[in-house]
Amino acid sequence: MAKPFKYLIDLDGTIYRGGVPIKHAKEFIKYLTKNNREFLIVTNCPISNPTGIVDKLHNMDINVKEENILTSSHAVGGYLERELSAKKVYVIGSSALKNIIQQRNVELVEENPDAVIVGYTTDFTYEHMKKATHFILAGATFICTNPDDTIPDGDTFTPHTGSIAASIICATKKHPIIIGKPEKYIVAEALDRIQSKTDECCMIGDRLDTDVLTGLNYGMNSFLVLTGNTTKAMLEKSPIHPTKVFNNLNELMIWDQNIVKENL
């Protein structure tokens, strides 16, 4: 019998789209909170600090705590600590990313770094690209917070971290270690945070190539919600098959309530 999952929930396209909350997200989060269900909102976006995301959600009447938020910046921090023991890094990215890295006792430098970390920032310049290229060619480890080339922005798409990293990949002919979904490092950080094993958790998201693949790559159940990036036509053509597909979070909540009842 299926046990109620601890959910790892994507943010953009699942809880909100840009500045607009997605229908039923509020009720779903309320349901999890009311029933003391553990969950983590796992986002590839490294730009916001957890407080900023908590505040943004609060303004949409969706109430979560800071400890419920995990960004790719947290996962970079965990990676630097656990896997690389880098002491000096050059960062292209937001102040949130820089703060989280500094909290892990890693020094931010402008010369001779052990690693170059590329995240999302609207302040990206040619000088950043040049420095990163020189450092990587001199042997610094190339790390990228998340692979997303664009993010939804109203009716259009805006370039994201993957597009910034692409310029440095082009110049160095080297490929970065990707930390965010669908790679394993963000999952490792999430499981570490909620002290759980993969089979106790389930990924929920709107993208097949990041959210759903993340779950499947790590032996987790992976639920797709059709409220963001993926349409039914895209799903039919895709080689990536979610464990379950829901039209929205309300359908998922009803499914979950039934699983809870079965376990009583």
Ligand SMILES: [Mg+2]
């Ligand atoms: Mg998404």
